Amino acid sequence: MVSWPENPDLRVQTLQETGTVISSARDKDALFRTFLEHKQTVFWICLGYARDFVEAEELTQEVFFRAWTKVDSLRDSERPREWLCRVARNACLDHLKKLRLREVLRDGLSRYPGDERTPETRAIYRDELRLLKEAVRALPRKLKDTFILRGYGGLSYREIATVLGVKEGTVMSRLNEAREKIKSQMKGRAQGG
Amino acid sequence: MESVQVDEIQEIIRKEKEEAERGFEGARFDARLFERIRKAREQRPTAWPIFLIKPGPVVAFSVLVLAFAGFLLFRTFSPSPLPPTIRAMSAVLDKSGAGRGTSGQDRTAQRIATAEYTEFGWAIKEVLYACKRQALGDVSMTDALSRVFQEAASRAASGRDGEDALSPRVEAPKLRTAEDFRMFFAGFLQKLKEV
Numbered sequence: 001m002v003s004w005p006e007n008p009d010l011r012v013q014t015l016q017e018t019g020t021v022i023s024s025a026r027d028k029d030a031l032f033r034t035f036l037e038h039k040q041t042v043f044w045i046c047l048g049y050a051r052d053f054v055e056a057e058e059l060t061q062e063v064f065f066r067a068w069t070k071v072d073s074l075r076d077s078e079r080p081r082e083w084l085c086r087v088a089r090n091a092c093l094d095h096l097k098k099l100r101l102r103e104v105l106r107d108g109l110s111r112y113p114g115d116e117r118t119p120e121t122r123a124i125y126r127d128e129l130r131l132l133k134e135a136v137r138a139l140p141r142k143l144k145d146t147f148i149l150r151g152y153g154g155l156s157y158r159e160i161a162t163v164l165g166v167k168e169g170t171v172m173s174r175l176n177e178a179r180e181k182i183k184s185q186m187k188g189r190a191q192g193g
Numbered sequence: 194m195e196s197v198q199v200d201e202i203q204e205i206i207r208k209e210k211e212e213a214e215r216g217f218e219g220a221r222f223d224a225r226l227f228e229r230i231r232k233a234r235e236q237r238p239t240a241w242p243i244f245l246i247k248p249g250p251v252v253a254f255s256v257l258v259l260a261f262a263g264f265l266l267f268r269t270f271s272p273s274p275l276p277p278t279i280r281a282m283s284a285v286l287d288k289s290g291a292g293r294g295t296s297g298q299d300r301t302a303q304r305i306a307t308a309e310y311t312e313f314g315w316a317i318k319e320v321l322y323a324c325k326r327q328a329l330g331d332v333s334m335t336d337a338l339s340r341v342f343q344e345a346a347s348r349a350a351s352g353r354d355g356e357d358a359l360s361p362r363v364e365a366p367k368l369r370t371a372e373d374f375r376m377f378f379a380g381f382l383q384k385l386k387e388v
Contacts, residue, residue: 043213048206053212056213057217057222064226065229069233125208132202151203152210179202
């Protein structure tokens with residue numbers, strides 16, 4: 001298991017130890033520290049859009065770099081966590097456009113590390129995971145965003161509504177629709193072989 | 194997979210997260226991120242390229258500074274208001290005074306010369322009074338001499354115009370106005386006093 005530093009001060013110390021000065025402005029530095037507290041959430045969201053964890057890690061890098069370059073655009077009224085999730089979503093969508101993940105999806109699934117499960121159970125799991133990934137990617141963009149922010153990122157309805165700029169009721173209806181579509185698609189693909 | 198429930202979807206996602214966590218190295222991630230940020234900071238445009246993009250304010254400020262410097266230089270090195278004639282006379286007087294020392298004997302001689310100059314001034318005023326037949330008033334010797342010599346120059350110029358109307362015109366003297374005469378005699382008397 002990856003140990004995610006719980007103490008934000010430890011992350012700040014890491015920043016200083018590496019000799020990296022994020023910004024001459026203290027505000028920018030403080031904001032970036034706040035961003036790093038949400039590294040795990042961003043990674044999960046990226047995992048939802050990516051083929052595997054390697055790609056998710058690359059996307060997370062891109063998200064935090066974008067956040068560092070665009071931190072000045074964060075308005076006072078915005079919460080850093082939601083702003084960062086929006087940056088993550090946009091970065092992942094840009095990434096999807098470039099890679100056309102649907103075409104290379106099967107290759108990507110081979111990069112997950114092995115585990116203690118038997119070859120049979122692992123094969124079943126991989127098949128399920130591939131079906132899920134394909135189903136998620138087949139979703140319309142609005143449904144896909146909602147599903148990933150909730151299913152992978154673990155954001156609340158209110159946070160998702162803020163990130164996507166819609167009402168909470170819209171988030172709930174989109175989420176239900178996304179789940180229905182995923183279920184039906186996975187079922188259909190499983191039956192179709 | 195006959196029927197896929199929501200819980201099953203979440204279970205698949207949970208397993209995927211577990212596997213991803215195993216492969217994710219937080220320390221390596223942080224090091225890469227900070228290195229990338231450091232490089233980006235180094236490559237950020239400095240103030241100079243920004244000046245190239247928007248040169249207006251800096252150019253305006255530079256022009257102001259140059260104009261002020263030019264004004265100061267003009268004030269410092271502008272030519273002397275004395276006409277060239279006076280400068281030439283000063284050069285001659287300088288030569289006559291070259292090589293003098295500043296011994297006590299010379300200083301005594303200078304004091305005597307100053308006293309004689311004062312006497313000389315009174316004598317000049319008396320001569321002028323005799324010429325004009327009127328009191329000069331409390332005017333400096335410079336102004337008195339300037340007035341007399343300017344009147345003489347005017348009379349000479351009008352007479353020359355009457356005699357040589359058809360002849361080629363001679364270059365006019367440089368001392369034409371009262372100010373020219375005043376400055377000329379001021380320089381002359383100053384040098385006379387020094388010598």
